[in-house]
Amino acid sequence: MSGKVVRLGAGMAFWGDSVRPAIEMVERGDIDYLCCDHLAELTMSILAKQRAANPERGYTRDVIDLLRGALPACVEKGVKVVTNAGGANPRAAARAIRALADELGLPGVRIAVVLGDDLEDRIDDLDRAGVSFDNLDTGAELDTVRDRLTHAAVYTGCEGIVEALDLGADIVVCGRVTDIALYLGPLVHEFGWSLDDWERLGMATVVAHAIECGGQATGGLYAGGWADVDGLETLGYPIAEVSEDGSAVLTKTPGSGGEVSIGTVSEQLVYEILDPGSYLTADVTADFTNVTLEEVGPDRVRITGGTGRERPATLKVNMGYRAGFVGEAQFTYTWPDAYAKAPRGLAFLRKRLERAGFRYTEDIVEYPGHTSMWGSRVPAPDDPDLLELVVRYAARCPDATEARKVFTESVPLYNNGPAGVAGVGTRPPLKELYAIWPCLVPREHVVQRVEMLEPATAAAP
Amino acid sequence: MRVADLAHGRSGDKGDTCNVGIVAWDDAGYATLRAALTEERVAAHYGDLVKGSVTRYELPGIRAFNFVLTGALDGGGTMSLRSDHLGKVMYAWLLRMELP
Numbered sequence: 001m002s003g004k005v006v007r008l009g010a011g012m013a014f015w016g017d018s019v020r021p022a023i024e025m026v027e028r029g030d031i032d033y034l035c036c037d038h039l040a041e042l043t044m045s046i047l048a049k050q051r052a053a054n055p056e057r058g059y060t061r062d063v064i065d066l067l068r069g070a071l072p073a074c075v076e077k078g079v080k081v082v083t084n085a086g087g088a089n090p091r092a093a094a095r096a097i098r099a100l101a102d103e104l105g106l107p108g109v110r111i112a113v114v115l116g117d118d119l120e121d122r123i124d125d126l127d128r129a130g131v132s133f134d135n136l137d138t139g140a141e142l143d144t145v146r147d148r149l150t151h152a153a154v155y156t157g158c159e160g161i162v163e164a165l166d167l168g169a170d171i172v173v174c175g176r177v178t179d180i181a182l183y184l185g186p187l188v189h190e191f192g193w194s195l196d197d198w199e200r201l202g203m204a205t206v207v208a209h210a211i212e213c214g215g216q217a218t219g220g221l222y223a224g225g226w227a228d229v230d231g232l233e234t235l236g237y238p239i240a241e242v243s244e245d246g247s248a249v250l251t252k253t254p255g256s257g258g259e260v261s262i263g264t265v266s267e268q269l270v271y272e273i274l275d276p277g278s279y280l281t282a283d284v285t286a287d288f289t290n291v292t293l294e295e296v297g298p299d300r301v302r303i304t305g306g307t308g309r310e311r312p313a314t315l316k317v318n319m320g321y322r323a324g325f326v327g328e329a330q331f332t333y334t335w336p337d338a339y340a341k342a343p344r345g346l347a348f349l350r351k352r353l354e355r356a357g358f359r360y361t362e363d364i365v366e367y368p369g370h371t372s373m374w375g376s377r378v379p380a381p382d383d384p385d386l387l388e389l390v391v392r393y394a395a396r397c398p399d400a401t402e403a404r405k406v407f408t409e410s411v412p413l414y415n416n417g418p419a420g421v422a423g424v425g426t427r428p429p430l431k432e433l434y435a436i437w438p439c440l441v442p443r444e445h446v447v448q449r450v451e452m453l454e455p456a457t458a459a460a461p
Numbered sequence: 462m463r464v465a466d467l468a469h470g471r472s473g474d475k476g477d478t479c480n481v482g483i484v485a486w487d488d489a490g491y492a493t494l495r496a497a498l499t500e501e502r503v504a505a506h507y508g509d510l511v512k513g514s515v516t517r518y519e520l521p522g523i524r525a526f527n528f529v530l531t532g533a534l535d536g537g538g539t540m541s542l543r544s545d546h547l548g549k550v551m552y553a554w555l556l557r558m559e560l561p
Binding site for chain 2 (some may be wrong): 373
């Protein structure tokens, strides 16, 4: 085994995450690659809607803020950036990054775009080729929601990223590649791993999973000891120093807040996984079962014991579809009889909604401060001396007109309902709902393509 | 004694499925929890917060359990009407569970 180590930094965990940790990591962290995950399930629906309104939008624009701060140091230090900020429009993201690089006086930056994840225009062809797109959870047929689709994106693997890096890209802009692929791509490129080297890919997947949610590995959300974590305000994001066998030492940006310990890393290892023996990705079926952690220095944790086996024959597709709107109202009752007033106020609201011809499919009542987290598992707040009780009512409605009625019909609580009410507030913005349609596509139907944004004219840094 | 006396944890979402990871502080705690946190007891503890099934997985190298709760997020993060639509605090409810 060679002594080569590849240093991967986790720059972003979601769209809207702070960009400062990534900038500080590039400046101070001695990393080779900055890997940035900007996408969540809901994100693609929002981005597809933006793209429909404007062909130059549809990517997460925080990547521009991030690169405005980080790109000069990336160029100076030779740090490459791999990001899925392209979202629903990777080409537009790449054009915007090109414009930014020019503005920053860095025209030599080579930008690659990885395509092939967007299935929206291929659904009919694939349907004719025998792909069913039946809902993975319910078995329902796609036709039931087809006219409401917002997007269709397949979780693609690392091959396109590897190709882009092999071509000499400094920035690789992807759409819906898996979060894991953002990390595997640089490792396969650097170590020359075969794409069927399941053990190494599996181990590296465990490493990637440990750091891909940024500050959640370095003391953020640390249930095991949040009060003892110093510097949450300047939390350093995680860095994996990956060896040729795929194992790694995890650490964070020098001089930053937070901690990297067995506690913080183990919590993140069990975050958002299903069967740890079969962690399915586009590149490998990873096995977390026997992962072990060892503290090898201050804020340094060695992670070993992960492995993997053959990747799934199918790729996961998430489609989004419009699923109505949420109507919501909130108000507060006070002593005396706060707990008795709340159901009377709710009955008032429901009766008025009924008279307004309200249509909805499901609704919910929560008492924030009492039952909004664990619902009926929590005893009713029936203390007769209760000083105040907040009532939150929300309903899923078929359209915006119905959803607006919830607030409208709650306003008369101020002068027609039980006494001792306040906090009805002003009309909240309506929230449109996007549902996820999970399904599968055989991987032979999905081929990634790499485009260099323009011919590479500058010398390698 | 509660689960919180022996372990810490974290939870999150995958569609309408919530997973709750529980990490024991030491081997003795792991053994105690291994016996106490059966799928049946965990399902009973969550009650109607979980409409589907509870499945337990083990990661012995880090003394952790992963509980996969289906039908646990009112339709999933993008659809849920719950204030905790992503299941971020579901772990804490399991940490509160009294141990026999």
